[in-house]
Amino acid sequence: MKTAVLHIGIGNVGRELLEQVTTYGSDLVYHGLFDVAGGLFAADGLTSSQLHAFPENADKAVAALDCVDQMTDPFILVDTTAINLTLPVMKAALQRGGAVTMSNKKPLTGSQADWDELHALGGNRLFYETSVGAGLPVISTLKSLLATGDEIVEIQGCFSGTLGYIFSELETGTSFSAAVTQAKALGFTEPDPRDDLSGMDVARKVLILSRVLGKKLEINDVAVEKLYSDALADLAPEDFIKQVSTLDSEYAQKATDAKQAGNVLRYVATVSPTEHSVRLMAVPATSDIGGLHGPDNIIVIKTKRYLDNPLIVKGPGAGVPVTAAGVFADCLAAELVLKGEHAL
Amino acid sequence: MKTAVLHIGIGNVGRELLEQVTTYGSDLVYHGLFDVAGGLFAADGLTSSQLHAFPENADKAVAALDCVDQMTDPFILVDTTAINLTLPVMKAALQRGGAVTMSNKKPLTGSQADWDELHALGGNRLFYETSVGAGLPVISTLKSLLATGDEIVEIQGCFSGTLGYIFSELETGTSFSAAVTQAKALGFTEPDPRDDLSGMDVARKVLILSRVLGKKLEINDVAVEKLYSDALADLAPEDFIKQVSTLDSEYAQKATDAKQAGNVLRYVATVSPTEHSVRLMAVPATSDIGGLHGPDNIIVIKTKRYLDNPLIVKGPGAGVPVTAAGVFADCLAAELVLKGEHAL
Known part of the structure; x- marks a missing residue:
């Protein structure tokens, strides 16, 4: 048939x-x-x-x-x-x-x-x-876990290849503005990079994951840390690109602080029974999220049954x-x- | 219904x-x-x-x-x-x-x-x-890739929590015999550890993965490197445990050689159009397989569509x-x- x-x-x-x-x-x-x-x-x-x-x-x-x-x-x-x-x-x-x-x-x-x-x-x-x-098998894996009675303790992940690329570059000493400009030149960003740096695309994925877990919420309920200052929010796109370097010293300092503690910066989505957020975090360089390179996505699922050792799926999270x-x-x-x- | x-x-x-x-x-x-x-x-x-x-x-x-x-x-x-x-x-x-x-x-x-x-x-x-x-979503992921016309270039993975534990221990300077004895004491091994060290359990998984990919083969067609010498093969189980320390210097040397090259030892299953094997490999410590710790399993799937960045699933590969x-x-x-x- x-x-x-x-x-x-x-x-x-x-x-x-x-x-x-x-x-x-x-x-x-x-x-x-x-x-x-x-x-x-x-x-x-x-x-x-x-x-x-x-x-x-x-x-x-x-x-x-x-x-x-x-x-x-x-x-x-x-x-x-x-x-x-x-x-x-x-x-x-x-x-x-x-x-x-x-x-x-x-x-x-x-x-x-x-x-x-x-x-x-x-x-x-x-x-x-x-x-x-x-x-990547993300939604089907979550639905299987839930259908068999497992309980989600915490999901963390990186769901933006663009931001993954930018923060991988920061690790190598590249400035924030140079990383953003490179990402834009490579076609990794939206025409206005703030559409990526706002975190809203990742927030929408947090919304979907939260709803799959049975939470009732709207997009505005997701706590989102945007990656540029309010001062840069209202600029025209071409002025934003010119002034994004005003963020360089702040991100360089954050990257240095992270490195001294053995950490790296990652833009991390978190979904748990008590949290639904996206924010810049310093995570151990040797952790699964810290080990992510370039545009790959990762999801780390901790459940009642996958507790000490989570279930992890990793790989390209975009592409035609x-x-x-x-x-x-x-x-x-x-x-x-x-x-x-x-x-x- | x-x-x-x-x-x-x-x-x-x-x-x-x-x-x-x-x-x-x-x-x-x-x-x-x-x-x-x-x-x-x-x-x-x-x-x-x-x-x-x-x-x-x-x-x-x-x-x-x-x-x-x-x-x-x-x-x-x-x-x-x-x-x-x-x-x-x-x-x-x-x-x-x-x-x-x-x-x-x-x-x-x-x-x-x-x-x-x-x-x-x-x-x-x-x-x-x-x-x-x-x-872990391994078979369903492979079948989805195949059903949508993707082509498998190479699958590599570690599918034995027991051997994962043993080779993680070796990295920290533990002797091979001590690692095997610890794994046995923790209940990670079969009653006779040679049932794990023979590699046959991993070989059976290679057989299944190969057959999922459409290969026609029998278990004896899988190339398997066993992790103990022929001299130890015919001993009674209690004598094997006594004499396993005769392997210590060989494994210590392999671990040292690997470390000097920035590598670690892993017992790796490989399935590709031209290979179906299980063998001890020195892999970069910073690679996905090298970064595996303790009893976790990992599968790294390279396909026509997931080529530069493979699709990876990782987590506990055993447990009730x-x-x-x-x-x-x-x-x-x-x-x-x-x-x-x-x-x-």
Whole structure:
């Protein structure tokens, strides 16, 4: 039996996912493909040439929500956009018995009410492995631990490759402003580096992890230490880059103090029953978090059963091929749930 | 809908699994419980008091294979024994449309023909996450990577907490014989430490990982470096312990040579398209494998998509609660596959 795919969002991750699924996903058949340009839909599946001509052949009159309403077979709605507008489409798909997979974090980091509604509608048919750590097995591992009755004592991790790179550079004596400028030149930062340095991207991951653990909270409940001063907050982007060097002496001092104590600086996310925060910490250089280099992500999970020796997952937490593969893996898991296999 | 469980093997892991499932597995209902003492079976489910009185109330005339033959509802056969004899029961369960989960490695490390038959019968209904790294997400991660079209370049890892402990001790200047004696005293080794030092337990994990990657091979095809000399191989266990100190100077030399090059000794499993081996290696002290301490396991997965920065999972790779929880998680995954959830 084939499972139909409706896919919204043909950016870098979306296009790579389309490639991966059409190459390796033999039981997944694209019925719909949608982007800002419009959509394509065929009740009996789109052909390879139709898919590859997208978005040039997109029909402005074809909308994802209408197509969801027409689905009668088992289907998966995939969201690889980065916008809020897909939330109603997701809800409609789940209501119709479909599964939903996504690399889009927006629908997960809105209100607690939206999270609760998605999960109430979706149950086991809702997948978002790539929302934290891209393709690394983070969400599935946490859900497994919780489902088997384990209790989370503390989760700590680094979930920003950009900030990982910057603080690795600081260890080698590079100034903060030089590290930020290098990261920007390498394409590691958003166009305005403050979008990374604000810590909000990491805070959204803390929000998702906290909600997976069953906490009820909003993004403003996450304690976030931003990595630039209030004085730099209101500058135009080009002025920020010029004045970021005013932070150099402060960060150089912090790095020196850390080093003298055998520590290194890391921008650490913490989620525990009593805490949900992101902050700059001095951690032992020989610890798992301290040993992280460059753009890798890490999650260190301490539970009732993994207490003295935590469960650790580490590796690249961003990147187009691994993010697409993570969404693809979610689609395969969704396919299993939708199909069932009981054949007595 | 409830899913029936038939469970063979009530040792330490089995008893913990029974506790975990009856406490947290609300949709899993024990219909059968079996051990060497005999079995219990009830077509409409066993009560908590029947389960807790086992094996005192076991019926010698009730055999697991007969009970499998009577199953009509979706069911999971769980094997927490450490024997070969469960293989025919597994095959019967898969043939009847049931799912199979296990902590028992024996059915997976016999002949390639048995592996192939189990997988042909089982498809997505066969689960063995705990066969490598206990509760750590190793097998599921590998299968996800493969299913999405990634290609394994090399897997390296340490899969023996016992040998991890011994070589961590060597780093601190402890002699090999003292480290082995300590490990034995702490209960980390088998009664005869040569069962660990032979490397065969790690070799069986290499066999499983290789077969997951699609290689066709037998246990004798795994290149294994044993950690004691031929001269010590034929001694009685008590004589081995007396004479293990004859290895001390050799290991002290290896540890010193390694240290001078900035390396440490680790007993490393390697699986790649061209290699399946277990051997003592000097690895950089600052590498992920070199940084492993004590009884933790680690797996470092390099693929086409995770090449410069590999995907790493680390943590305790043995222990009763985490192994039982790993089998429980497999049961929950099996439940999803069996149920399906499509409800248009």
